[in-house]
Amino acid sequence: MKKKRVTLKDIAAELKVSISTVSRALKDHPDIDKTLTKKIKALAQKWNYIPNPLAMGLLRQQTQVIGVIVPDLVTYFFSSIISGIEDELQQAGYYIIISSSKESMEKEIECVHNLLNLRIDGLIVCLAQDSNDTAHFEKVLDHDVPLVFFDRVCLEKKVSTVVVDNVSMAKDITTHLFENGARKIAHITGPKHLNIVKERTEGYLKGLEQVGLLLDKKHLIHTDLSPNNAAKAIRGLLSLPSRPDAILGVNDTVIFATMKEIKNRNLKIPKDILLAGFSDEFHATVVEPNLTSVAHPTHDIGRNAAKLILEQIQEGRSIQKKIILNTELHVRESSTRH
Amino acid sequence: MKKKRVTLKDIAAELKVSISTVSRALKDHPDIDKTLTKKIKALAQKWNYIPNPLAMGLLRQQTQVIGVIVPDLVTYFFSSIISGIEDELQQAGYYIIISSSKESMEKEIECVHNLLNLRIDGLIVCLAQDSNDTAHFEKVLDHDVPLVFFDRVCLEKKVSTVVVDNVSMAKDITTHLFENGARKIAHITGPKHLNIVKERTEGYLKGLEQVGLLLDKKHLIHTDLSPNNAAKAIRGLLSLPSRPDAILGVNDTVIFATMKEIKNRNLKIPKDILLAGFSDEFHATVVEPNLTSVAHPTHDIGRNAAKLILEQIQEGRSIQKKIILNTELHVRESSTRH
């Protein structure tokens, strides 16, 4: 026998009062007799009454659900950001629905529509790598649904974002590689339309300039962010007559792929080639040698994105803010020569 | 200006017909005039009408939302199972809400209650490691909400589960270690109340027996599943006079911690110590040496759990089924001596 959830109606019937009286009593409305209020509250407690969120949602036109779209779930970077989002939203009484775009714009569009149809109260997104159109996000704004991007962002003029200073980090890491003896520093990165790609490339170029190195165009490679295609690109790099003596990856995943290829060729890290990546994945300290990487404050990125959503919900309007969080360069064996 | 979502009412008003006519026309009810139906459908299409899920939920007493509770999100094992669940449920028109119990029963209880209050249509769970009481899940059953456990399970008499054959896998892997020369095989595992711990321990003992080894009680260690405590346990193991020459971990995370400790002592894998784990994390092939591990069909585990939920929803009753999926032992460098 299905144990139906208890409703106001049930309590009202039991106590022979009206539904509205029960509703008011439960929120300590001064109009209701104190004794009656106490009795109603006692029964509600005993029967474990919980307001039906569907009814509330219908009434208030809000669902207490925030959508989150990430390129994938299996990367530590994203799962720990989600964990930050969850921490912040949960205590504000919101639920989150997580969707994975699997790095595909098509899937991303589908996710956005699904979530919109579900009537979410807000949306937090990290763009898919091949997301080069913004129409689906404009639609989110049209519906006046609060929107926040993190890490990979777009529509920055209208939408709040949480990012890191990619340019200066990429610059720092490039000069760091130089200081450790590298003179042919390659950068393997992703699709050109992504902000993180643009910014990190810019930082890389600035870094080269600062230490007085010239860019070898063959050493700047745009591929996609998948390990397989990264591996292919790396094989190309390693076969060049001007083989690089350092590789900066747009993220750690790319560098993990790189490591495998390098080991296959019996080259030594860091003796023959220095390596460094972005995002400081959990396994950066598990691989051998340990990987130098830019650590993002993932938990904080999540918390801040969540806070920006909550702010917009409270204000009842779209807000355009840009939060830039600090990163740390974690120098490890893969990029140091003594 | 908030762009309100279009409702049946809006369409009815525009076309000067009643709401019920619109409702019926949209589902091709034969009663409605064909021409009118066409007109209504055209407008609904143009205005991008989507039924309000809150109203539908209230009416049908279902939310189209399935809750998923996992011990953590950052392990590849869980995120890829979630990905399987998502694939299956999405095409059935369900949304999923993911909560992390962070391996804590307290948090798990909280998650269950939250999700129940949200009126989810079903719940898929992998137990937290210190979950040793089932009251909160009994409550789920009381409310007649479909429930499925995977991997770490309980209440098997009443609830559907998706698992692997831990006993035989642990046995196989133990004999495999023996065949590669190990004679002092240790097993480092988790809390005793967990089914996976019990079963893998049983398999380990059976394996020892089969190859004619006696259990050294100091070589069977129950700790918790956190890398830190695992590391502590491993330090103990490595300091024993009867230091093991092989370690079987209850999962890969434990073995990753083990690797670090072993390397700290300048012992060599697999020369001095063989290693093998469970669950074949993504990074099993990234670490050096590559880790031997039992590969779980994670995506399939997810899909099957989802299917069991859908089945129960369709049948309208609780079903007790046990699905045992096949695993594969991926033998790699960490456990082979030539």
Add this chain to the structure above:
DNA sequence: AAGGTTTGTGCAAAGCTTTGCAGGTAAAAT
């Protein structure tokens, strides 16, 4: 032409909650 079908449309209730307003009772004031 009158009764019987067929065909098409709308009313209203149910699902659950909140809240403005009306109404009722009893006590206080005149």
Add this chain to the structure above:
DNA sequence: ATTTTACCTGCAAAGCTTTGCACAAACCTT
């Protein structure tokens, strides 16, 4: 004794959809 006041409580609508039932008009039958 009558009016006023204060204090409680309940009705009904709104939020959106589905669906059983009633009703109306037009057609057909005899």
